[in-house]
Structure formats: C-alpha cells, structure tokens
Amino acid sequence: MVEHLWQLYRHDLSEFRGTHGPSGFRGSLPEADGTFHARGLVPYFEDDADRAAYVFYSGPNPVGFAFVSRLTSPPRLMSEFFVVRGLRGHGIARAAVDELFALHPGAWEIPFQENNVAAARFWRRIATGVAGEDVREERRAVPGKPEVPPDVWITIGVGQ
Numbered sequence: 001m002v003e004h005l006w007q008l009y010r011h012d013l014s015e016f017r018g019t020h021g022p023s024g025f026r027g028s029l030p031e032a033d034g035t036f037h038a039r040g041l042v043p044y045f046e047d048d049a050d051r052a053a054y055v056f057y058s059g060p061n062p063v064g065f066a067f068v069s070r071l072t073s074p075p076r077l078m079s080e081f082f083v084v085r086g087l088r089g090h091g092i093a094r095a096a097v098d099e100l101f102a103l104h105p106g107a108w109e110i111p112f113q114e115n116n117v118a119a120a121r122f123w124r125r126i127a128t129g130v131a132g133e134d135v136r137e138e139r140r141a142v143p144g145k146p147e148v149p150p151d152v153w154i155t156i157g158v159g160q
Helices: 002-014 092-103 117-131
Strands: 051-058 061-069 076-083 106-112 136-140 151-158
Touching (some): 002 051
C-alpha cells in the first residue's frame, strides 16, 4: 500500500522537473518500467529504532505517509511527508503532524524546496503555529545534487 502512495508522491515531485534539469527534482522521473524508484522506502521498513514510517488514513483509505528519522538522536527529521491531493486543505496533514509531534516531542528539522510553494507555505505555517517566533530557517546544499537549489530547513522545538 505505501508503495502505491510513494508513486503518487514521486509523481507530485516530478512537477518540478523543468526547474532541475533533465533528471528532475532529486531524480524524480519514472524508470524505464514507468514507475518511480522506491529505494527511499527501504530504510523505513527495516528494523531500525532510529526510523519510523507512519501511514495516514481517512476512514479505511490510506491517504498519506510520513517517514521520520533520527528518532534516537535528535533533532528528529521529517524525511518524507505526503498527503494525496484530494485531501489537501482538509486538515489531514495538520492532524498527522500534530500526532507525530505528540509521539516525538523535542527538536525537529523539516527540509523542503522553496519552489515547492505548497510545501513551503504548509511547513512555515506549521512551524509558526507550533513554535511562534522560535523558528530557525536556513538553506543547506542538497548532498550530491549541486544542480538542485539548496533545501530550506526549518528547526523548531515541539512540546518542550
């Protein structure tokens, strides 16, 4: 099931292909078989206390996921986060983030690309709502991707 949501997520990221050269946003073009690579999923489904995968539901339907890392060595990292387009703006993402922050209080880092306007707006709104003025924002180069603009990283404290 998560593999199917992953395909939707990677498809959403492929929208930014034109701004990141022929290999797309972090290499998000489909493989020869028409699917997007799933290697980013693998670490989150191995036995590792430092990572966790969460699936969001609307009734019986899976509608999104979050992959969180650095659980044993904060700050926690929101590695991947996705909600299907049909439920964006309906509170699913906010409820999921609130639950994740309740499960894992402490310092968090949340990276995103500035030109992913919806993600940038969402994460800044979340950060301000949770931490008020105590939000740190910086730009960091994407490792191994010099052609990709730096990620924006938001750092906040949750439940402290």
